[in-house]
Amino acid sequence: MRGGAADRSGLIHVGDELKEVNGIPVDDKKPEEIIRILAQSQGAITFKVVPGLKEDATTKEPKVYMKALFDYDPMDDKAIPCKEAGLAFKKGDILQIMSQDDATWWQAKHEGDANPRAGLIPSKQFQERRFALRRSVTTLPSLRSSTRRAFTGDAPQTCTTDCVSLDDVEIEFAEEIEEDADYSSGFHLAGFRRSFRLSRKDKKTNKSMYECKKSELYDMADVPTYEEVTAYRRQSGAKHRLVVLVGPTGIGMNELKRKLLISDPQHFSVTIPHTTRAKKNQENDGVEYHFIAKHLFETDIHNNKFIEYGEYKGNYYGTSLDSVRSVLSKHKVCLLDVQPHTIKHLRTAEFKPFVVFVKPPSIERLRETRKNAKIISGKDDKGTAKPFTEDDFQEMVRTAQIMETQYGHLFEKVIVNDDLSTAFSELRLALKKVETENHWVPVSWTHS
Template structure:
C-alpha cells in the first residue's frame, strides 16, 4: 500500500485516497459516491489552489504598493493631458475598465489589511431601546485606526453632535454616520453627561467592533466626491502642538514643501487633506488657509508689540500658508525651461553655472545681463553685457523689462526678459543666477563680484538663514555644495530631470 511522505500536499493526499477506494459489497453505493466526489476535477483544482496559497503564505510576502488604484488614476490623468499613441490609448482603455479598477481596489484592500473581522451577533436588549425608529444602532469595525470622526457639544441642547467625518476613515467607509448625528451611547455606555474629552478617549480606546447608538440628523449630508485640489504647504504643522485643533489624533502633520490633496473645504476653519504619495487613504485635519493666516497675523503682531518698536509691518512671508499647485511636465513643442539659481553670499553659484554651460554649450546658456557701468577694453557689446545708459536702464525698470536688477559700486545690473527669450529661441535652457539684496550686489556673470573676506563668514551664514526664511517656499531643489565636482554633477542631474519628469508648479503657471 502506498505511503504518504511528510511533505505531501492536499492534492497528493486526495489522489492517493481516491486510488485506494475499493467497492465493497456492504457499502458499494457509499464507495462509489466518495470516489465520484474525490475524482471531481473542480475539487482537485481547489486543492491545488489551496496548496499554492499556503506556499505563498509561508514566504511572508509584503505588498510593493498600498495604493495601486490611486496610481492608476494618476496615470489616466497623465494620458488624458495630451495626444496619445495607439499603445497609450490601449493602456487608457485598460486602466478605465470596470474590471481592472475593481481588481486594483481589491488589491489595495488586501495590501492594507483593511478587511473586517466577523461581527458578533447584535445584543437582544438593543431591540427594546429603539425609539419609534428614530434611533439608529450602528456597528463599525475600527481595528487600531481612529474612528475618523470628531464631535462637539451643542451649546443650546447640550447634545453630543458629530462635527465632521474624516474622508477614508472607518466612519466614512461605513456610510452610516453623518455630520449632525446625535451620539447617545458607545458600546452600551451612555455619554450624555460625559465631557467631550472623556467621549473621545472612550472612542479611541475601543478596538475591533464598536457599537454606536445614534439619533440621525434631520437631513443626512450627501457623500461628496473627493476634490482634486492640490496645495503645497508653505509652513510646518504639528497637530500635537496645536491646542486649537478639534481632535489632535485626527490631525495631519506635514512639513513645508509637502503636497497636500484637500478633499473637502466644507468647514471654513479645518480642511480635510491627504499627503500626496502617502499610502494612508484616510484624510486628516489641517488648518484652513484663512484660519492659519489669521493665526499667523496675530502671532506676528504680538511679536512686533513685544519688540523694541523698531520693526515695521510684517512682510507677506509671515502669512504664507498654502499655494495651489498642479502637475506639469514639459512637452516637446514648448520653450525650454528657465532655471533660476539662488545662493547665499559667497556661494559662488555663478562659477557653478558657468561650469555646467561649458560642459554642454549646445544645451544650456546664460542670459546676457544689462549694466550701466563703462565697457572695458576687452569686452564686447552683447557678449559679457548689454551696456546701456543709466537713463535707459531706469526707464526699462519702470516698464518691467527686468526679472531682477540691483546696484553694485554705484552701477546698475539686471537680467531682462528679452535676454532670456533670446536664449530660449535657440532651443537652449536658460540659466540665471540671482542674489537677494543683502548687500547691494550684482546679478552679473563675470569677475565683478569678489570673494568674501574672512570677516564676511558670519554674514554668509546669516545670509543663508535669511534666504531660506524669505525665499525657501519658492525653491524646488536644494543643492548642498561640498565640492565643485559633486555640486556640478548634481546640478546637471537636476537640469536633466526638469526636461523629462513631472513637477508640481503653481496653478497660475499652467496654461489653460
C-alpha cells in the same frame, strides 16, 4: 473624518440625527455623555439614526493638492481640537486636501499615502492669522546686511533692489572667477568678469548704487502657509523652465554656472546684461553687453523691465526680463542667479522658475575646502587676490540662514556646496529631472 471608519462605512453622514447608541436613548444627552458611552463600549457599536438630507452622490469633488510652506506638528498646537487626529507635515510636503468644509480645520492626507484616513490641519485662513499675529510681535532679522553682493568687472553682476545707501554697505568679499572670457572651450562666456571690492574711497564717491525698487517690509508682509499645486511635466518642444540659483556671496554659484555652460553649451546659456556705459574697442553689442542710451534704460526701469539693476560710476547695469526671454526662445535652459526677494516676481506661468538654493556647509568644512581659495579684492578693476577670512565664512553661513528662513518656501532644491564636483553632479541630475519628470507647480502656471 474623511477616510475614517464612519466615512468608509457609508452609513453615517453629516446631518444625521442620532437617537440611540447600543440601545441607550441619547435624545437628552450632551455630546460629552455620548462620547463616554462610546468609550466604555466593547465590540460592535450600534447606532440608531434618522437620516438627514442625502447629498447628491453624483457631485464628486475635484482633487485639491497643496504644497506646505511651513512645518507643522499637531502635538505642539494648543488650538487643535484633537491632537491625535492631527496630521504632521514638513515644509515642501504635498498634501491632498480631503475637506475644506470647516473654516478653521481642514482634513488632509499626504499625497501618495495608501492610508485613506485624513487628519486635521489648520486651514490657510486660520494659519495666516496666526502667523500674522506672531509677526506683529516678532520682527524677522533684517536682510539689509545679507543682500550685499560682489561686483564683477566694471559692473555689478547682480545688483540688489533693497533701499540701502552705499554708506550702509560694508566692504564685501567676492567670488573668485576668471578673466572676462573663457575661450578654452571654444565659446565665450558673457557675464563672467573679474570680481573686486568696493573700497572706502569708492563708497564716498558713489552714493546711489542701490535702486529703491522695494523694501524689506514688502517681503515681511507675505505669510507663507499653503500653495495650491498641480503635477506638471514639460512637453517635448515646449520652452524650458527658467533655472534660478540663489545663495550667499562666495558660495560658488558662478562656478556651478560655468561648469554647466562648459558641459553643454548648446543646452545651457546665461543672460546678456544691459548697460549705459560706452562700448570698449574689443567689445561687441549683444555679446558682452547690450549697450543702450541712459534715457532708454531709465524708461525700462520705469516700465519694470529689469529683474535687477544698479548704478556704478554714473552708468546703469541690469538684467532684463527680455534677456531671459531671448535665451528661452532659443529652446535653451536659462541660468540666472538673483537676490532671493526677486524670485516672487519671476514666479509666473511664462518662466515657471525652478529655484535652487546653493547652501554652504558647516564653517569647519568651509575652512577645510576653501583654505586655498582666493577672492578678488581691490579698488581698481584689476583687483588683487586674497584668501577667505574667518569673517567671510561667518557672513556666508549667517546670510544663508537668513535666506532660508525668509525665502525657504520658494526653494525647490537645496544643494550644499561642500565639494564643487559633487554639487555640480547633484545640480545636473536635478535639472535633468526637471526636464523629464513630473514636478508639483502652482496651479496658476498651468491654468493661465
